[in-house]
Amino acid sequence: MTLKDLAQHLGLSPTTVSRALNGFPEVAEATRARVEAAARQHNYRPNTQAKRLATGRAMAIGHVIPISTQHEIVNPVFADFIAGAGEVYARAGYDMALTLVPDADQDRAYREIRSKGNVDGIILHGPRAGDARIALLEDLGLPFVVHGRASGITRPYAFVDVNNSRAFERATRFLLDLGHRRIALVNGIETMDFALRRRRGFERALAAADLTANPGLMVAGEMTEAQGHDAARAMLRRNEPPTAFLTSSLLSAMGVRRALWEEGLVMGRDVSIVTHDDELGYLKNGAEEPIFTATRSSVREAGRRCATMLLRMIEAPPPEPASELLEAVLVVGSSTGPARNLLSLRENP
Amino acid sequence: MTLKDLAQHLGLSPTTVSRALNGFPEVAEATRARVEAAARQHNYRPNTQAKRLATGRAMAIGHVIPISTQHEIVNPVFADFIAGAGEVYARAGYDMALTLVPDADQDRAYREIRSKGNVDGIILHGPRAGDARIALLEDLGLPFVVHGRASGITRPYAFVDVNNSRAFERATRFLLDLGHRRIALVNGIETMDFALRRRRGFERALAAADLTANPGLMVAGEMTEAQGHDAARAMLRRNEPPTAFLTSSLLSAMGVRRALWEEGLVMGRDVSIVTHDDELGYLKNGAEEPIFTATRSSVREAGRRCATMLLRMIEAPPPEPASELLEAVLVVGSSTGPARNLLSLRENP
DNA sequence: ACCGCTATTCAAAGCGGTTTGGATGGGGCA
DNA sequence: TGCCCCATCCAAACCGCTTTGAATAGCGGT
Structure with missing residues (x-):
């Protein structure tokens, strides 16, 4: 069913039909109604390619x-x-x-x-x-x-x-306020702009507290569960392990959480986690109550x-x-709490 | 730069230019070369919409x-x-x-x-x-x-x-062979065909071992980490908890793993997990060695x-x-092992 | 020198819409 | 009644490309 067919069927010119369907004023209301009815009845749809060619718009x-x-x-x-x-x-x-x-x-x-x-x-x-x-x-x-x-x-x-830098700055400050001093950053690949900004925000908050980021506590890579896990595991076994983690993705956060468990640490008590949460459909941060404290922004x-x-x-x-x-809004879940001294924890758990 | 422009520029007809560029045989090689050179030089690209309209193919x-x-x-x-x-x-x-x-x-x-x-x-x-x-x-x-x-x-x-049913049938048989009798199924929404087939495969394998699926050990829903976690947690607290889980997604499997931890159980020793693995880029099942035993098939x-x-x-x-x-291939990771009696485990851990 | 054939090239007709530039006819107004 | 204008509708051109059908020219054969 083409425009021409429809026009012929109605005893009208293609011009009029086209105009009727596209809402031009110079067509009688009665005619427009007739055309629209016929179009609906015959299930007419203008051919996209033709329309595109004629209008120059690809839509x-x-x-x-x-x-x-x-x-x-x-x-x-x-x-x-x-x-x-x-x-x-x-x-x-x-x-x-x-x-x-x-x-x-x-x-x-x-x-x-x-x-x-x-x-x-x-x-x-x-x-x-x-x-x-x-x-x-x-x-x-x-x-x-x-x-x-x-x-x-x-x-x-x-x-x-x-506002990635601001989000991570706030998240970092939040952790600092809880007394954390050794905060790890598990970031995305830092050639990506968002990851770069997050790191800047992180460092800015540290600097404001007269701290400098410890390169050993920063990692950047694909944001997977394994990344979070492996990074956290390694960091937790350092001499001066982090008391908090800031991660760029829920998946990474989940990996960190696993590493905590493996080390016998309780998330939110022994070690805190803050993550960014894109509010992905299949990756929810809890139902009503958030599980992870997170900087949240819907993708x-x-x-x-x-x-x-x-x-x-x-x-x-x-x-x-x-x-x-x-x-991003900072939502508080149960993955964060006041800093505890992990070194002392290690000796007398 | 349109075909017509190019043709005019070359002193040829649009027909010939079109044919030259589209590799038709009835154009002299010398001409074709000239046309191609000019097209390249003027950076000519045929307008997609026009081409589509003319050929009737949307590409x-x-x-x-x-x-x-x-x-x-x-x-x-x-x-x-x-x-x-x-x-x-x-x-x-x-x-x-x-x-x-x-x-x-x-x-x-x-x-x-x-x-x-x-x-x-x-x-x-x-x-x-x-x-x-x-x-x-x-x-x-x-x-x-x-x-x-x-x-x-x-x-x-x-x-x-x-072959979803076959994959889950094999996975189930694998667990049965390890001595598991109470196997839980954490499935996708069962109006989805793939989930339905997986359940069928699961049930078929059970039936072949003279077992019937326990409705209390089957759950179907969005395949998220939370789903796996919540389902597993509930099931593990039953009177007769499952000794193994079969899940439809790595995310669900990760949730089950978390529930195990929370219950103080060791994955692969106390409770086994087999999952389906779609080999998603951002959701890898380990690096060289798979973590979860899985039915694997690349989406x-x-x-x-x-x-x-x-x-x-x-x-x-x-x-x-x-x-x-x-x-799907069945890859063996470290999430599965011989069945242990969880009830006795509970009494003397 | 003439004819038929093949190799090239081209004019023109689409493809299915939109848009420009009139036609046509009836109503309002002098 | 005559004229102008507005409301309505239409024919035809056009968007940029493909494709059909035909024209042209060069060539070998007789």
Whole structure:
């Protein structure tokens, strides 16, 4: 069923039918009603490709997810982000196109996306410090919103980010206030901008308390359960073990918790844990009561915000890029408590 | 830079340029070389929309992920599956379009996808027993491959699935062979086909050993760490606690492990755990040595297979639907061991 | 020198929509 | 009654590419 068919069926011209369906004013209400009824009845949908060609708008947003060959993990946060963004697109009648781009030929990939013209805008995932893709997209003149930020890029660009440094600064201060002095950081890979910022926040809070970060108590890597476990285990066996851990992901936190158990330590009493919580659907931090004390910020919500911002940019290009900085809330669970001296604990448990 | 521009620039007709670039034989080699050079030099890319409209091929595959409002979890397996499928699409020049479809208006959504014509085929995620979408897609005449199967649908359809029942049957038998008699099942939601099959496999193995499943030792729900933990904790406090757990996901298994610890039990010695392992990037079952004994099958590989099968169907519709049944391998980790009597253990630990 | 064949190239007609620039006809107003 | 304007509708061009059907030219054969 094409527009033409429908028009013929109704004894109208394609023009009128098109206008009736697209809400143009110069069509009689009676006619519009007739057209709409017929369209519904015949289950007519305009062909996307034709519409795109005619209007020059792709009505689609591209999500480009980087696939680096070294650490080939697809960011687990991605699914939830997409779900949030997808809601917004669906409401606005946009499609969502995914492209996996190997780190190697990013340049080519983005240019191709641009010239193929099948998206109206792009959401950039997993920005790194000084990410070159931002300048590239700017050059290409394709509207884009970054999920996160890229330290070191000074030209303004549109982004939605969590205030990672502030979140981790607060979390660290929270632990310091509880009397903790040896705080370990189990972070994500620090070429990723979010991880870098978290470390900065961590160090800033320490500095404010006249402490300096101990390199032996900082680790950065894929945020997995194993990472948390292995890192914590090693650290807990040091001469001066940490009394608290700050982790970048619930999975890591769970790994740390396991290591505590193995060392016969009680979480929240002997050793504290604070983690960041992205509020992923399948990775909840307790039900009503949080288990882990956490800096919480919904990735799904970030998805919604990014999508909304991008659509707005596409409808009406703003004079200068907007941005949104979401504050994580610090929720207190049962994984934190006042510092205890682990060394003395070791001698007389 | 359009085809027409390029043609004019070269003093050729659009026809010839098009043919030169698309490798048709009826164009002189010299001309082809000239055209290609010019195209490269001007960085010409054919407009996707136009090409699609002209050829009638969308060069895109739709992934439809169901969003049920009750359990609004985006399947965590999804990201890895997509990564696998994406590899294949990229190589074949296909795009990937995501659509989130609320359970409510699936019918409408699929019809719309069909008539909008922006995908050449669909991959169906998260099939349920007797899933109505299969008949619908069949009706719509849109090529599709199901990731998983739908029990109760007898007409043949294309699918790629893990042999879930066999995997869980083997896992159960493995535990039985170790002397376990009270085996608990911590399953996914059993309206999902994969979960159903796993339970069947579980029950089949029990039946073969003249045992029947104890309803009190079976639980089905979202496969989260909390689920595993809560279920295991409750079960371990029964009069006749299970000596082994079979779980549908690593997350659940990790939850069970935590419950064991809390009850003062040692995994692999006092209580055994076998889990299914989808080999997700961010959820590894140990490094070289597996931690959990597991039925292992890569979701990413399943993604590749689905994509490959679908593209093949699109290129050349086969007389009847193909299918692939992947066998999970049973890898032995340190989470399993011979059954011990937990009741006696309780009295004299 | 003429003919048929093959190798190249091209004009024009789609693909299925949107959009521009009129037509047409009836109502209001002088 | 005549004229203008507005409300409505339509024919045709266009978006950028593919593809059909035909034209052209060069070549060998007789």
